[in-house]
Amino acid sequence: MSQAASATVETVPSNRLALAALILGGAAIGGSPIFVRMSEVGPMATAFWRVALALIPIFIFSLIKGKDAGPKPERLSDYALLVLPGVILAMDLAAWHLSITMTSVANATLLANLAPVFVTVIGFLFFRAAVTRLFVLGLALALAGVIILKGGPSAFGNGDLLGDGIAIVAALFYAGYILAIGRLRSRFDTIRIMLWSTASAAVFVFPLAFAFEDQIWPATAYGWAMVFGLAFVSHAGGQVAIAYALAYLPAAFSSLTLLLQPVVAAILAWMLLNEAIGPMQAIGGAVVLAGIMIARRG
Numbered sequence: 001m002s003q004a005a006s007a008t009v010e011t012v013p014s015n016r017l018a019l020a021a022l023i024l025g026g027a028a029i030g031g032s033p034i035f036v037r038m039s040e041v042g043p044m045a046t047a048f049w050r051v052a053l054a055l056i057p058i059f060i061f062s063l064i065k066g067k068d069a070g071p072k073p074e075r076l077s078d079y080a081l082l083v084l085p086g087v088i089l090a091m092d093l094a095a096w097h098l099s100i101t102m103t104s105v106a107n108a109t110l111l112a113n114l115a116p117v118f119v120t121v122i123g124f125l126f127f128r129a130a131v132t133r134l135f136v137l138g139l140a141l142a143l144a145g146v147i148i149l150k151g152g153p154s155a156f157g158n159g160d161l162l163g164d165g166i167a168i169v170a171a172l173f174y175a176g177y178i179l180a181i182g183r184l185r186s187r188f189d190t191i192r193i194m195l196w197s198t199a200s201a202a203v204f205v206f207p208l209a210f211a212f213e214d215q216i217w218p219a220t221a222y223g224w225a226m227v228f229g230l231a232f233v234s235h236a237g238g239q240v241a242i243a244y245a246l247a248y249l250p251a252a253f254s255s256l257t258l259l260l261q262p263v264v265a266a267i268l269a270w271m272l273l274n275e276a277i278g279p280m281q282a283i284g285g286a287v288v289l290a291g292i293m294i295a296r297r298g
Contacts, residue, residue, distance in 0.1 A: 018248035023260065025241030028233050030264025034272055035230035036097070040223030043097030045216045046230065048209040050093070051086075051202040053231035058198055058240070062191045070189030082193060085180040086200030092173035093201070094208050095166050103163025111167035113146050118175035119255040127179075129252060134294060142259045142291030148284030178246070178255045185247035194240050259288050 032050075039046040073079050099108040116139060123129035184193050209216055218224045246254055263285040 015248060018245045021241040022245035022249060022254055025238045025245065026260040027264045028238030028241065030261035031268050032230055032234040032238075032261075033265045034268045035226050035234060039226045039230070040218045040220065041215050041227070042209075042213040043100060044094065044205070044209040045213040046227060047093040047097055048202065048205045048216070049218075049227035050230045050235050051089070051198050051205060053228055054198050054235035054239075055195070055202065057232060057236045058191065058195050062195050065189075065191055070192055071187065072192075073188075079196075081180075081184060082188065082196035083200040084197075085177050085184065085193070086197035086202075087204055088173050088177045088180060089197060090201040090204035090208075092170050092177055093205060095170035095173060099163050099167035099170055101163075102166060103160045108163065108167045108170075111164055112171050112174070113143065113259055113261075114168060114171040115174040115178065116252065116255040116259065117143070118172050119178055120252045122175060122179060123250075123252050129250065131252065135252070138291045138294035140291070141294060142288050145284045145287030145289075145291055146259055148280060148287055175255065178242075178251050181243050182246040182251035182254070185243065190240060190244045190247070194236075194243055198235065198239075259291070263288055 036043065036046050041049070073082055096108070096112055099112070120129075120131055120136075120139060124131050181193060181197070218227060242254065266281050266285065
């Protein structure tokens with residue numbers, strides 16, 4: 001990257017600021033299952049509105065930043081790279097929502113949280129990312145915490161094998177999304193990446209919603225509030241914060257911190273949907289946090 005280009009990218013902050021953005025992003029995305037469950041339209045339509053409506057604040061913010069939005073794409077390959085994360089995200093959302101309809105929610109959630117494993121393995125095999133034993137220990141502990149949070153190993157017994165497989169595919173796509181965003185952040189500004197990737201995700205999700213959903217438009221103000229909340233809080237807020245943090249933190253650790261999502265989802269379900277949090281859930285959440293802290297040291 002040239003000096004002129006690098007000068008336009010955000011000034012490197014402390015890792016604490018990037019870590020705070022990552023945690024806030026993970027927490028914001030953690031609320032997405034609540035919005036999806038409370039949505040009036042089907043899962044594919046909800047996924048479309050999630051990215052389509054998120055374009056509103058992202059586009060407005062890009063206009064505000066103007067020339068401060070960093071380097072612009074110059075070649076066809078630059079545009080392709082900016083679109084790629086959105087295509088991957090569209091496939092992730094489609095697979096994730098489909099898996100929920102085919103297997104148990106517990107299985108789908110557990111298997112979708114294999115994304116940090118895929119990020120670590122892909123980063124190690126293809127990008128020569130350093131992986132310490134302490135990080136692997138933290139990763140294993142955090143994943144164990146997610147399993148405890150979702151009811152222990154017995155939670156796997158209530159699913160469908162095909163649905164479980166699709167949930168694993170969703171995890172693989174999300175790992176690809178994290179890695180793609182992480183590579184782009186060395187060249188482009190957060191808001192430019194999110195504008196292109198969100199728009200391309202909307203374009204690729206819409207045909208799926210049109211083909212598989214009987215109802216695409218929410219029927220009431222409440223229904224619109226749910227999809228707007230999903231778009232503004234979970235995507236425009238959560239994904240932008242994560243994309244920002246990926247410029248300064250390793251992709252493997254960033255994906256691991258996103259295991260906070262099921263913890264946040266459990267807390268919100270307790271607060272908003274009256275779903276009980278028992279000792280198992282409390283212990284699982286504590287184990288996830290402990291695993292993340294150990295991995296951070298690694």
